[in-house]
Every structure is written in C-alpha cells, then in structure tokens.
Amino acid sequence: MADKDPVPFVEKINTRYLETLLGYNARRAALSIIGVFLERMAEYGLRPVDFSVMSLIGHNPGITSRQLCSALGLLAPNLVGMVNTLEKNGWIQRMPHPNDGRAMGLHLTDAGKVLMKEAEKTASQLEIDSTPKLSVEERKTLIGLLKKIYK
C-alpha cells in the first residue's frame, strides 16, 4: 500500500475558472471603477447612487421619485431619505407635478446645476483614468457590449 497523499496547500491561487464567467468579470470591473469613483466623488459628497439620481434629475427636470426608482432599480422607501438629504443640501427642490396631485416633480436648484456640471465632468474623466489600459475604441466597444446584456 502506498502512503496517503500529503495534505496539499496553495502557493499561487488559480482563478482561471471564475475568470471564464462574465458575471464575475463584470462585477470585478464595476467594483474597480466604483472604487475610483468613491475617491474622487467624496469631494462632492456624492455616492454613486446620489450621482445617478442627481444626474437623472438634471437631464429630466420634473422627474418623479417613482420614475427614478424604475430607471435605477431602486425601491421607493429607500429613495425617500436620499431625496430628503439632497433637498437639505440645497441641490434639488420638489415642485407639485402639473398633471398628478399625488406626485412631486424633482428639479435641480442653481447650486445643484453648478455641482453636477463639475461632478459629471469628474465622472467622465475618472472613467478614462480608471481604465488606462483601454483604448478609446475598446471603451466604446465595451459599452456597446454591456448594453446588449441589460437593455
């Protein structure tokens, strides 16, 4: 009878199988970019979700909470606190919806517009800085392929 195999241990971790999975790679890439986002957007006091909400309000004056939720995959109760905070910061204001007495339309204030002009510039730049190995063409290809997945 041969001796039993010695107990193995790992020197270099083999991640080859996980790296064949699109979900794994997409999540790792997203976390990598979000890490840089968190650093650079701390200056503005904006988390990724705040930035998305503010940006959508800026590009869709009068958008409702309900519409924000459906566009960003948020749940209504979780949006309430965010919108309150953005309003307290003086970045957005609520106005009665012209056609629906239940709803409130959301609008950027002048301060909010100034903030988002800078924040969007920063966001677009940090994307390039956080993916230095991608060419302009590759970045374009990548975005097109990602849209094919979720749209």
Next chain:
Amino acid sequence: MADKDPVPFVEKINTRYLETLLGYNARRAALSIIGVFLERMAEYGLRPVDFSVMSLIGHNPGITSRQLCSALGLLAPNLVGMVNTLEKNGWIQRMPHPNDGRAMGLHLTDAGKVLMKEAEKTASQLEIDSTPKLSVEERKTLIGLLKKIYK
C-alpha cells in the same frame, strides 16, 4: 414680460448621459446576470459569494481563508460565518495547514465536489442564457476587455 415657463414633467426618461459611463453600464450588466444567477443557484443553496468560495476551494485544495479573502476582496470576519455554514452543510472540511500552524486548509468533501460539478455547469450555462444577444465571439471580447480593467 413673458409668462414664466410652465412646470415641466417627464414622459420618457432620458438616460443618455449615464449610459456613456462605463461604471454605470458595468454595474447594470452585472446586476442583470446576477439576477439570473440567484434564480438558478437557489436550487443549490449558493449565493454568488458562496459559489465563488466553493469554486476557489475546489480548484485550489488547501486554500486558506486569508487567501480566499485576498482573491475575492472579502474581509476576514465576514468569511468566518460563510465557511462555517459551508462546513455544516457537509460541503467542505478544514484540515491543518502542513506548513503553518495558525492556518487551516480548506477542502471540498465528496458531497461538495458533486455539488460544484453541477453548480459550475449551471453557472456556465446561465451566463449564455442570460446574455442571448451576445455571440460567442462578442462574449469572448467582452471578458477580455473587462479583465483589462481590473487585472
């Protein structure tokens, strides 16, 4: 003096700016695939993180908790409960590390190997099913570009 503009409201939400951002698209795509993952992996009782941990143990017999943390971006205290659960399920076992008395090497049990053979097959298939608009070539291109971001 002209009248003030009427209060605007939104009919179709404009998401064009956000869609120029790689981080936004990567996150949306990842969430889309993870949604299908959650459905199909519920059968095995595996969340994405459990699957990743089990898969790495399977492909790296004797891997330590510390190594799992660094490979998957987890924090050590948050891994303890997961590993305990996997052990209670009879899918993994801890064995003393041959070279380091502080560490425990993690190994799949026979039951864990059977489970992961099926689970990895399911994972690879659901990736294809959840991205029906991507060709084989596009999926390959996409994974290559995503790796360029985080590796």
Next chain:
DNA sequence: TATTGTTATACTCTATAACTATA
C-alpha cells in the same frame, strides 16, 4: 381599485476593533 409618496422595520452586506494562537 390602483398608484405616489411615506413611515416603520427587518434583513443582508460590509466595515472596524480587539482578542488568541502561532510565525
């Protein structure tokens, strides 16, 4: 009867500090 916005609350995920046993 259905929907918008809201409150309260629970659950999960992630993060920090501190301890023990060993290197």
Next chain:
DNA sequence: TATAGTTATAGAGTATAACAATA
C-alpha cells in the same frame, strides 16, 4: 513584531408591509 483566524459590533444597503392622499 506580524499574521491567521475569530468574536463582537456598528454601519450601509436592500427588502417587505402598511398607511394617507390622490387617480
């Protein structure tokens, strides 16, 4: 002195149920 694993705990993110006002 540093590291692997662990415990306890705090904070952030995500989820469901229920209610008032309006459609």
